[in-house]
Amino acid sequence: MSADFLYGIEVVLNGLMAGVLYALVALGFVLIYKASGIFNYAQGVMALFSALTLAGIMSGQVPFAHLINAIFGTDIHYFGWNVPVLAAIILTLVVMVIFAWCVQRFVFRHLVGQEPIILFMATIGLAYFLEGVGDLMWGSDIKTLAVGLPQGGSLWVEDATSGLGGDDFYGFFIDKLDMVATVVAIILVAGLIAFSQYTKQGRAMRAVADDHQAALSVGISLNFIWVLVWSLAGLVALVAGIMWGAKSGVQFSLSLIALKALPVLMLGGFTSIPGAIVGGLIIGVGEKLFEYLIGAPFLGGATENWFAYVLALLFLVFRPQGLFGERIIERV
């Protein structure tokens, strides 16, 4: 096989794995939109905040240290201990559940019945608030997230495939971190589907997603379900934050990964978990292949960001609700 063809396959494989990472971000949007009709602008910042919290807890950082020092004239920054990864993840999840409760109690409870655009605007405010709190709580320096995830290309894959082409082919490059992210995403999606299908809370969540009023009439607590959904979105945000943060360190530009999720949502639909996954894979492969075949050789490169949106718009022309979204029919 020619080296060019094999490198094309390599681009597809890497596109699939990049798509999984995009889908991880998109999942959080889908969960909240499906259950409450809210497009959560703060999902990217939630990924940042959860990763900051995880890194801070692991390193024994004192939250709000700068504020405490400024008010009381102290000079404390660290507790002097390191928290094991698993315990830190659990503590971070507790923080995200508390955050979910606060969001429900202090924001959306007061906005029940408001127009979707009002709810959307509230999430914009929430995003900026959370970013500020994250800065105040953990500082703005870049944090290394040492959670034991592997880095670098898989030498096994490279060695096993290097003989497929001629001297110009060096074997497939597959990032070990991307492989882990794929496995984690599969487990996460399977877990979310199992939760929503086979647990009482999951069924209640689906009932609320289908019809708020009907769910209320059979005694389902809307408040509880919304806290549950925002907590699950917090879990998804944490997973996305860990995977992206492991690549670049935990820093404030992590919140911009939400930009990668938007074309995925447009393509996969805002209400479908499988849609987020399939949408992510299509966007990942589509943008990488376009860059490889057309962008880099003919257009000067850096086409991925805008091509993802072009691809999503093309799909929208034929399926406005996205690949797996619910078709809305309004009868007058």
Added chain:
Amino acid sequence: MKMKKLAAMALAGTMAAAPAMAELVIPDLSYRTGPYAAGGTPFSDGYQDYFNLLNARDGGIGGEAIRIVECETGYNTEKGVECYESTKGEGALIYQPLSTGITYQLIPKATVDEIPIHTMGYGRTSAANGEVFNWVFNYPANYWDAASVMVNYLLDENGGDLSGKSIALVYHNSAYGKEPIRTLEELSAMHGFELSQLAVDHPGQEQKSQWLQIRRERPDYVLMWGWGVMNQVAVQEAANIGFPMENFIGNWWAGAEHDVTPAGAGADGYKSLNMNRVDASLPVFDEIRTLVHEAGNAAGDGSNMGSVLYTRGMYAAMLASEAIANAQDIHGVTDVTAAMVRDGMASLEITEARMAELGMSQIGPEFSVSCENHGGSGLGIVQQWNAADGQWVALTDYIAPDDSVIDPLIAADSAAFAAENNIEPGCL
């Protein structure tokens, strides 16, 4: 009697206000929040701490106290312009915009307001032509110098011959990232190396395509014009594909500690340029520690002291204070105006003897500024990251750029700017 009392009170008020009017006001357009805060915070800490040191040790500059006015830009151009507008009325003497985008917006404004701008290693490169950009200074070096210094370093590494070599430029797909392209194209034609260009879209969180391309094409060297998260991801991706890190060189905005630490041991050997030397043992740091930090007047928590960007911020403050002192000497007054500070900048001379006297021997190259040359010497060093020690190690002495390539480019670009803006080149 009443009138006398009022007059006395007015006089007392005027006298009380007098020292405040004589303060040397220096705005700090900082960015301690947002995606680029990791770079902005140490720079501002160093910038402010040095002025605080001068206040504590010398009573300011020439006996006039320095007042720092900090304004948060978040590295956002609109906010940066707002900061300029809101601080210039306080008697601002010199601006350090700390962003190429903000610089481009401030060049026409500051020219009209007659307030000098110092864009140290960033901003509009052709501002080195002082006859066109009377109020803008970009000493000690600019982007085109950086590109030339990189190539000169590689020439040294390859026995003076780069013909047949391949060099890939990975750059932030913005005006900033595209700055070195023209210079590198000229140098490519001159030295016979093959130049390929790989653009990375903002913010640079995803660079798989670019690094797969590098893995396929296997260039001899990769140069990088990156910023923010693009740097950390690029270093990580280079390590992932097994690219030899000693052949990967970033510019001076891609060479701080936080650019390499997330990649851990994988970043070992990565190189970058620097316009100033990093040396935590400089005596000036002891003075800052004693007179500023321990006195409770530090801008930050002290954790950044001695780092690449803290040192650069401190170096920038030193250059500003030396220009102000020079202006005081030239005009024979201590409460100088912005226009006088411009004169001080336009005849600034930085010598090793003076740097040693200030406790920062060899922190930067010796250089002098003139009416015509606002760009300084253009020298830069190459440093290498030692991951085990967590330190940047200087590999070279200051390397000179190829002025025969840079000067015509500056002349052409500044002439075009002068023509577009109806500027008659000349000295003030």
